[in-house]
Amino acid sequence: MKYDVAVAGGGIAGLTAAIYAAKAGKRTIVMEKRERLGGRAVTDKINGAYFNLGGHALYFGDAQTTFRELGVRLQGNQPSTEALGIWKGKVSTFPMGIGSLLGTPLLSLKGKVELAGWLAKFGKLDMRAYDRMSLREWMEHSVHDPMVRHIFYSLLRTASFAAAPDLQAAGPVLQQLKNALQGVLYLDRGWGTMIDELTRIALEHGVQIATSSKVISVGHRGGAVRHLLCEDGTQAEASHIILAMPPAAAYRLVPQAEATALHTWKEQAIEITTACLDVALRRLPKPKQQFAYGIDQTVFLSNQSRAAYLSDDGAQVISLLKYQGTDPNPQQDLLELEQTLDLVQPGWRSELVEKRFLPRMTVCHDFMHMKRVESPGPAVPEIAGLYVAGEWATHGEMLVDAATASAKRAVQHILSHKDTGRAPNHEHRDAI
Structure with missing residues (x-):
């Protein structure tokens, strides 16, 4: 041949x-x-639910541009950005816009003013200017209020699927968050x-x-x-x-x-990995609590069914991630993810249709690091x-x-x- x-x-x-x-x-x-x-990027259909290999979201970056150019037909929708923040074992409104920023109890008035300033100017920044400093260096130099830093870290973890601020080059991660803030796409029937x-x-x-x-x-x-x-x-x-x-x-x-x-x-x-828990529930015990960032924990929860067709019988498919470090503990990671579900969707076990835990999924085999x-x-x-x-x-x-x-x-x-x-x-x- x-x-x-x-x-x-x-x-x-x-x-x-x-x-x-x-x-x-x-x-x-x-x-x-x-x-x-x-x-x-494969998708497995299990008991009527479409499970990706962990949470997958398509940002507005090179891939979307490439797929449009090639004529790839992608069905799905952008999810709402209304979110919760998990802090000290409690859920609170997470500041993603003016209304949630004003109403969240997570920030002081000073913190709200600083975050509002960042929301106004973030999309205009040239992120390439920060390619040669670590994410930690950028954060310590640029963000002053401690809770605003925590919130930024939670957003950046989710955008990059990584919890490595001392290793990550700031520019690419900030650009990824900039792309994510334009909206993400959840695909009908998964990435398959x-x-x-x-x-x-x-x-x-x-x-x-x-x-x-x-x-x-x-x-x-x-x-x-x-x-x-x-x-x-x-x-x-x-x-x-x-x-x-x-x-x-x-x-x-x-x-x-x-x-x-x-x-x-x-x-x-340097490999980046996550622990992934996907569940299909007959219904949501707390229908308004569908999207949550861990602030003092490296966890994330999203009901992807709120925007995409992911079940043949109407089940709600929720993806949870635990962003791992260099020494993951599968049993502890699963416990943290299930506790996150207990907090955001109490009573979920009685609604369970299907469940899959992937203890160590590779997000990327290397990235821009210091x-x-x-x-x-x-x-x-x-x-x-x-x-x-x-x-x-x-x-x-x-x-x-x-x-x-x-x-x-x-x-x-x-x-x-x-x-x-x-x-x-x-x-x-x-x-x-």
């Missing part, structure tokens, strides 16, 4: 890269080790519908898709890629190969990877024709926006024939 572009990995990044390559006239194949495409749409478009453009095809090696010789080798002996020859997979997995596939940038990218990568040496990709400069894509190959974007942006960077690099030696990457953002 001979191709212009071979993509290893059939998640959002891999499918996006394949579509753009095919649209440019390249003969393209996607090879996915699992039986179905999607990676962490997005994968179905990307698959449809890929096939329409002639992309060949091979599932249950586990790539075990990237063949390269004379400083250039030659083929992908699968576990069953299948070999796909290609002049360009895109590895749309985690950095450690990409490193393992490439012989002599220790002498390439893949080694640096693997070594600098220990980063360089921004990964799109090209592996020591091996001509080899590229990387995925949410970890970010140049400042986050989460699914990084997946789509990195995929496009890889294809743009292929089309412009820039794979000539290793050099600092200035296409988007430099590394910290």
Whole structure:
């Protein structure tokens, strides 16, 4: 089998890269080790309820722009921003607008004035100015009232799905919050519908898709890629190969990877994880309490059914997240999430239809952090024709926006024939 572009990995990044390559006239194949495409964007239908792999929300960033450009049909709605804040074991109105700001008991008058000022100017800030300082540094320098800081931290955790303020570069996280404040989209029947749409478009453009095809090696010789080798002996020859997979997995596939940038990218990568609890309830014991930020806890709750069709029988699908640190405790995390449900939806157990707990879900395999040496990709400069894509190959974007942006960077690099030696990457953002 001979191709212009071979993509290893059939998640959002891999499918996006394949579509753009095919649209440019390249003969393209996607090879996915699992039986179905999607990676962490799959949706499982369990007892009539549609469960993503933890809470998923589509922000107004690169991914939405990319999907519109490709003609992806996404059904869903924007949820209300009315929210609760959990502070010292109690729920209170969370300040998300003028009315809730005036009515919340969480802030003093001085704090309300400061937060009102931030709400007025936040959307006008150039977040790139804060790329080289940590989120903690930005917060200590910019926000004065202690409770306003707590509220900002809770918003930024939710926007970035991470609780790592000493590591996170401030600029990308602040930009992510700026995107989130424009509204988010919850998708009908979950993110699996997005994968179905990307698959449809890929096939329409002639992309060949091979599932249950586990790539075990990237063949390269004379400083250039030659083929992908699968576990069953299948070999796909290609002049360009895109590895749309985690950095450690990409490193393992490439012989002599220790002498390439893949080694640096693997070594600098810091994984972000969450504990995820999804429940389907016949009804909500507290119908007005559907969205809650943890303020003194790193938890988050959202009834995604308030905006999207997520159950065939009318059940309410609630997603809860516990943003984890470096030493997660699955039993303790589940207890905290269930206690959050007890607080926001007391009596939920008697309404339970289905429940799923994922103790350690990867949010991203790397991000813009203060220990980063360089921004990964799109090209592996020591091996001509080899590229990387995925949410970890970010140049400042986050989460699914990084997946789509990195995929496009890889294809743009292929089309412009820039794979000539290793050099600092200035296409988007430099590394910290």
